[in-house]
Amino acid sequence: MLKDILKTIVRDGYISKSLLAAELKTSESVIEEGFNQLQRMGYIEKDEMVKDCGFDICPGCSKANNCQLEIAKIYKITDKGRAVIS
Amino acid sequence: MKNGKIALVGNPNSGKTTFFNVLTGSNQHVGNWPGVTVEKKEGRFTYEKIEYQVVDLPGTYSLGAFSEDEMIARDYILTGDADVIINVIDASNIERNLYLTTQLLEMEKNIVIALNMTDEAERRNIKFDIKELSRKLGIPVIPTIAYKNTGIEEVIQAAIDAINEERTYKNPLRYNEHVEHHIEHIEEILKDTVLPYPVRWTAIKIVEGDSKIMDRLEESGVGESSISKIKDFYKFHSKDSFELDIIDSRYAFAHKAAENTVIRPEKETVTLTDKLDKMFTNKYLGIPAFAAVMLIVFQLTFAVGEELLGGIAADLIDGLGGWLENLLVLFNAPDLMVSFVVDGIINGVGAVIEFVPLIAVLYLLLGFLEDSGYMARAAYVWDDLMRRFGLQGRAFIPMIIGFGCNVPGIMATRTLDNKKDRMIAMLIIPFMSCGAKLPIYSMFIAAFFSKHGGLILFTLYALGVLVALITAKLLNRTLFPGESSYFIMELPPFRIPTVRNVLRNMWDNVWGFIQRAGTIIFLVITFLWVLAVFPVSAEPYSQFSYLGRIGTFLVPLFQPAGFGTWQEAVALFAGIPAKEAVVGTLGMLYAGQYMEEGVILVNAIKMHFTSLTALSYMVMVLLYTPCAATLAIIAKETKSIKWPTIVAVITFALAWVAAVAVFQIGTLLGFG
Numbered sequence: 001m002l003k004d005i006l007k008t009i010v011r012d013g014y015i016s017k018s019l020l021a022a023e024l025k026t027s028e029s030v031i032e033e034g035f036n037q038l039q040r041m042g043y044i045e046k047d048e049m050v051k052d053c054g055f056d057i058c059p060g061c062s063k064a065n066n067c068q069l070e071i072a073k074i075y076k077i078t079d080k081g082r083a084v085i086s
Numbered sequence: 087m088k089n090g091k092i093a094l095v096g097n098p099n100s101g102k103t104t105f106f107n108v109l110t111g112s113n114q115h116v117g118n119w120p121g122v123t124v125e126k127k128e129g130r131f132t133y134e135k136i137e138y139q140v141v142d143l144p145g146t147y148s149l150g151a152f153s154e155d156e157m158i159a160r161d162y163i164l165t166g167d168a169d170v171i172i173n174v175i176d177a178s179n180i181e182r183n184l185y186l187t188t189q190l191l192e193m194e195k196n197i198v199i200a201l202n203m204t205d206e207a208e209r210r211n212i213k214f215d216i217k218e219l220s221r222k223l224g225i226p227v228i229p230t231i232a233y234k235n236t237g238i239e240e241v242i243q244a245a246i247d248a249i250n251e252e253r254t255y256k257n258p259l260r261y262n263e264h265v266e267h268h269i270e271h272i273e274e275i276l277k278d279t280v281l282p283y284p285v286r287w288t289a290i291k292i293v294e295g296d297s298k299i300m301d302r303l304e305e306s307g308v309g310e311s312s313i314s315k316i317k318d319f320y321k322f323h324s325k326d327s328f329e330l331d332i333i334d335s336r337y338a339f340a341h342k343a344a345e346n347t348v349i350r351p352e353k354e355t356v357t358l359t360d361k362l363d364k365m366f367t368n369k370y371l372g373i374p375a376f377a378a379v380m381l382i383v384f385q386l387t388f389a390v391g392e393e394l395l396g397g398i399a400a401d402l403i404d405g406l407g408g409w410l411e412n413l414l415v416l417f418n419a420p421d422l423m424v425s426f427v428v429d430g431i432i433n434g435v436g437a438v439i440e441f442v443p444l445i446a447v448l449y450l451l452l453g454f455l456e457d458s459g460y461m462a463r464a465a466y467v468w469d470d471l472m473r474r475f476g477l478q479g480r481a482f483i484p485m486i487i488g489f490g491c492n493v494p495g496i497m498a499t500r501t502l503d504n505k506k507d508r509m510i511a512m513l514i515i516p517f518m519s520c521g522a523k524l525p526i527y528s529m530f531i532a533a534f535f536s537k538h539g540g541l542i543l544f545t546l547y548a549l550g551v552l553v554a555l556i557t558a559k560l561l562n563r564t565l566f567p568g569e570s571s572y573f574i575m576e577l578p579p580f581r582i583p584t585v586r587n588v589l590r591n592m593w594d595n596v597w598g599f600i601q602r603a604g605t606i607i608f609l610v611i612t613f614l615w616v617l618a619v620f621p622v623s624a625e626p627y628s629q630f631s632y633l634g635r636i637g638t639f640l641v642p643l644f645q646p647a648g649f650g651t652w653q654e655a656v657a658l659f660a661g662i663p664a665k666e667a668v669v670g671t672l673g674m675l676y677a678g679q680y681m682e683e684g685v686i687l688v689n690a691i692k693m694h695f696t697s698l699t700a701l702s703y704m705v706m707v708l709l710y711t712p713c714a715a716t717l718a719i720i721a722k723e724t725k726s727i728k729w730p731t732i733v734a735v736i737t738f739a740l741a742w743v744a745a746v747a748v749f750q751i752g753t754l755l756g757f758g
Contacts, residue, residue, distance in 0.1 A: 001337040003330045012367075013470060015576040019360050026341060029182040033147055034337070040152040041329065044574070073576040084330060 001026070003084060005034050006043055010077060010085050043081035047074040090249040091139045091167050095159060095190065096174035097183050098145035101202040103127075105174050105232040106142040109242075119158050133242050141168065147182075149189040151298040163193055164283050169249045170196040172241060177207035177214070177229070180348050184340035187223065191257050194284045196248040199227040200241045205234070211351040219347040224258050257286065261335045265328050268293045268319075275315045282306045292316055294332045359579040363463065367577070372467040379460070380547070383451045385540030391447030392528055392539065399440045404686070407432035425626065426615055429678045434611035437673025437687055438603045438666045441525035446596045448524065453591030457583030461486070466575050475555040476562030481511040485554070488518035489547075490595065492716040496723060510561045512720060513729070516712035516737055517554035519547050521595065522602070522665035526707050529669055530700040533691040542704075550708050553740070602664060610660055610667040611674055618675060627678030647706060647742065648699035648749035653679075658706065663714050668707065698757045702749040710741035 004024055009015050017035065021028040038044050077085070096102040107114075110129025119126045127142035143162055144155035151157060163171060173190055175183040180201070190197050201214065220227040226244040230237030260266060272289035281288055282302070291299040304313060365371050407428055414424045455461050468482040481502060488495025495515045502508040527546060531539045617633035624630035629638050629652050637652025644655050653675045661668040669687075676690035695703065711717075717730040724730075 001334045001341075003334060006330075009574050013466065013574060015574060016360055016363060019363075022360075026337075027179075027181055029179050030185075030337070030341075033182045033185065037148065037333065040148075040150070043330075073578075075574045075576065077574065080327075084327060 001030075002034050002038055002043070005031065006038060006077075006081060007085055009044075015075070038081070039075075041080075042078055043084065044075045044077055047076050089136050089138055090169035090246070091141065092245055093141045093143055093163060093166065093168035093171050094174060095143050095163065095171055095186065096145060096202075097147050097176060097179075097186060100145070100174045100176040100183060101232045102145060102174040103142065105172075105200060105202065105230070105238070106140060108232055108235050108238055109140055122154050122158065124154055124158055131242075133246065136246075138242075138246075141166070146186070148186055149193075151296050157298065163190070163195060164287075168195075170198060170245045172198050172200055172245055174200045174202050174232075177201045177204045178210055178212060180207075180214075181340055181344045184343055185336055188259055188336040188339050191223070191225075191259060192287050192290055194257055194287065196245075197225045198241060198244045198248060199223070199225060200230045200232075200237070201227055202230045202232050204229045204237075205231045213349040215347045215349075219343060222258075222343045222347065224256070259335065259339045261332055265293060265331050265335070268323075268328065272316065272319065275312055275319075276308075279308050279312050281308065290332065292319070293328050295320075295327070295329050359459075359577075362580055363577065366460070366463040367466055369470070372463070373471060376464050376467050377544070377548070379455070379464075381540055381544045383448070383455070384543040384547075386451060387444060387448040388528075388531070388536075388539030388543070391444035392532060393536070395443035395447070396440065396528075396532070399443050400686070403432060403436040403440055407436065422619065425619060425678070426612075429627075429674050430611055430615035431608070433677030433687070434615065434670040434674035435603055435608050437529075438525055438607055438670045439600070441528055441669070442596060442599065444524060444528055445521065445599050446592055448521075449595040450588060450592040453588040454583050456591065457581070457587045459578045459580045462575070462577050466577060469575065472555070472558070475559045477507060477510055477514075477555075477558045481507045484511050485515060485518055488515040488520065490521055491598075492516055492518060492520050492712055493719050496716060496719045499723065506562075509565075509724075510558050512723060513561060513733060514554040514557050516716060516733060517550045517557065517709065519550045519708055520665065521599070522713065523707055525666055525669045526661075527704055529672075529687065529691060530695070530704055533688045533695070534697040534700045546704060546708050549705070553709060553744075599666075602666065606664045607667050607670050610663045611670045614656070614660055614667075614671055615674060618678060627675055633675075643742075644706075644745075646750070647745035648702045648753075649695065649706075651694060654694070654703065658710070661707065661713070662711055665707070665713055698749060698752040701752070702745040705748050706741045706745040708741070709737060709744055711738045 001024065005020060008020055008023060015035070017028050017031045020031045024031070035044075039046065094102050094106055106127060106129065109131045111131070113131065114127060114129040117126045117128075118124065124144055129140045129142075130137055131140065132138070141162065143159040146153070146155045146159050149156055149160040149163070151160075162168065171190060173187055175187065187197075187199065199220075201216070201219075204214075207214070214229070216227050216229060226248075228237055228240045228244055230241060232238065261269065269286065269289045272292050273285055276285050276288060288299065288303070300313070300316065303316070366375050368375075410432065411424060411428045414427060452461075455464075465482050465486060468486065472482055472485075481499070484495045484498035484502070486495075487498050492515050495518060496512050499508045499511045499515075502511060524543075527543055528539075531542050535542045614633060617636070618631050619626040620632055624632075624634070628634050633656055634652050637656035640655035640659070641650050641652055644650055644658070649655075653672060657668045657671040657675070660671040672691070673687050676687060676694075680690060691700070711734045717734055720730040720733055721727060
């Protein structure tokens with residue numbers, strides 16, 4: 001199942017837990033837990049987008065409030081994850 | 087009957103703590119597990135005059151070695167003195183909870199399942215075949231509602247029976263042939279060893295590649311020979327990964343156990359979000375859908391922001407200009423001051439401010455899209471498109487930011503850890519048409535293309551994107567070859583945008599626009615105004631003023647592109663400090679030139695341009711040298727002068743070629 005989750009998200013390039021649940025014929029909460037396990041085990045890791053890039057001009061920038069650094073959550077497939085899907 | 091110790095294990099939010107509180111009442115003690123800051127809860131209860139101790143283990147989804155909570159729970163179950171484990175399961179989420187159960191079964195301990203929150207499950211029309219579930223798992227399963235104290239006594243009785251009968255449970259879970267073979271091999275190595283854990287469980291953990299098990303075996307005094315053979319096993323299978331096979335087998339077991347024993351109502355598992363995503367993230371439909379959405383945004387921006395509200399803003403500013411002029415004349419203000427205030431500020435800076443409604447509507451609509459969750463889909467589509475042009479990773483986010491303003495877009499490339507992606511993103515972001523260029527396009531569109539404003543705007547943005555992608559492809563192949571990072575995006579569900587977020591996004595951008603008009607554009611216009619009205623010997627705003635002379639010198643450069651007047655040349659260069667200054671400069675110069683006639687900016691544009699030269703001018707503006715702030719940030723981020731110089735020169739040259747091509751080809755085809 002975790003292998004299937006990993007392969008499917010790499011295949012699609014995005015994560016939709018409800019679609020994964022439908023495709024793998026299980027519940028969304030199982031997919032959620034499987035996804036969390038993949039993170040815990042180091043097959044994928046959340047790419048923490050920094051809200052504050054450390055720029056000292058941000059306070060004066062008119063775009064600072066809506067810099068849009070968190071348009072979507074991003075995850076990175078680690079080397080361990082790539083070894084499984086390759 | 088003997089007293090005993092009970093451990094409670096379960097997922098977070100399974101009702102385990104409520105279960106513990108119901109069992110123990112006030113007979114509880116809270117401390118910490120040794121050496122860690124994780125809370126340890128112990129208590130006792132008396133049942134049929136016999137006292138039992140209860141330990142509430144940390145809530146955990148699994149019993150691996152990935153977190154302190156997991157390790158505490160696991161170690162206690164394996165080596166602690168619990169006589170029976172009560173596994174508290176959330177009945178409405180049984181399959182997820184059963185994963186932990188499979189790991190408990192592997193430990194071959196006394197287990198009783200409290201199938202908790204059955205009332206919640208009933209509300210969701212979930213039904214259970216408890217007997218069959220118990221048979222499949224090989225352990226007692228008792229339905230409970232802990233907070234109502236329902237079923238608790240039955241669970242206690244089952245736990246006490248397990249203590250008194252000293253049952254042993256055989257793990258019913260078997261893995262695939264390949265994995266079982268290795269488990270047996272490890273069991274063989276360990277068979278004559280005195281272990282602190284069950285042999286099979288230890289073998290499973292070793293094959294699984296559990297990071298802590300070797301430490302534990304060495305600590306517990308397992309012989310050198312066995313340790314050495316296990317290390318050989320790891321070395322030989324260093325490239326294999328049985329971990330996922332083992333975990334998937336557990337999930338499969340849990341799924342099989344739940345099959346036919348947990349009956350859920352038939353429901354629509356595919357949500358509205360997923361249905362919309364089928365189109366918005368589709369390999370073939372995603373980009374056309376994005377294009378269609380943006381076309382609608384631009385059309386609405388023009389229809390409402392320019393045609394409906396823009397005229398009101400222009401009238402207000404004209405009115406203000408007229409009033410100020412009359413006031414200054416009334417107070418016998420010097421001509422120079424009147425000229426500065428009316429031509430410089432009102433017609434120069436004011437020409438930029440007139441586009442505030444346009445900016446407001448555009449960012450209102452973009453804010454709506456972002457808050458709805460659509461922009462995440464746009465980012466996904468971009469990401470997919472960019473991969474085909476050799477730019478992978480999260481580079482799409484700085485590029486999307488670059489559409490608002492190139493400066494934060496370039497700064498955001500700092501979040502790209504791949505150097506290649508970072509450099510390429512930085513160098514192509516100037517082709518993202520930023521918000522500052524919008525007044526320029528709007529001015530020409532209002533003059534020549536008012537019926538097709540949205541389409542023209544869309545085409546310009548699309549052209550910028552196309553040039554960016556082609557540049558990325560070239561850079562990827564030449565200057566920055568290399569592997570890119572591999573990212574997956576989690577798309578948030580679609581939601582109804584909140585008024586607060588949408589208005590805040592709009593206000594932030596409008597205020598930023600007004601601020602820039604009041605600062606940098608004001609300074610640029612003031613400087614140019616001085617150059618335009620001096621020397622005193624020359625007619626103000628004429629080609630004999632200082633500004634006119636500079637512009638006349640530059641004119642030959644732009645004549646092949648069709649816009650060969652000094653005002654147009656000067657305005658382009660005024661756009662280097664700030665792009666909006668192009669509008670302000672033309673506004674000031676034409677106002678000065680047609681002072682007596684009172685010609686408004688749009689009409690002046692019609693007098694000085696044709697539709698073809700307007701197009702070529704817009705293409706020039708789209709692609710040419712980015713603003714000074716952008717160049718400065720590129721210098722800062724690359725820690726060199728080389729890259730901003732290259733960007734400044736290459737973008738200017740590229741823009742010139744494109745503008746000339748538009749004009750010359752257009753002329754050949756009989757346009758303009």
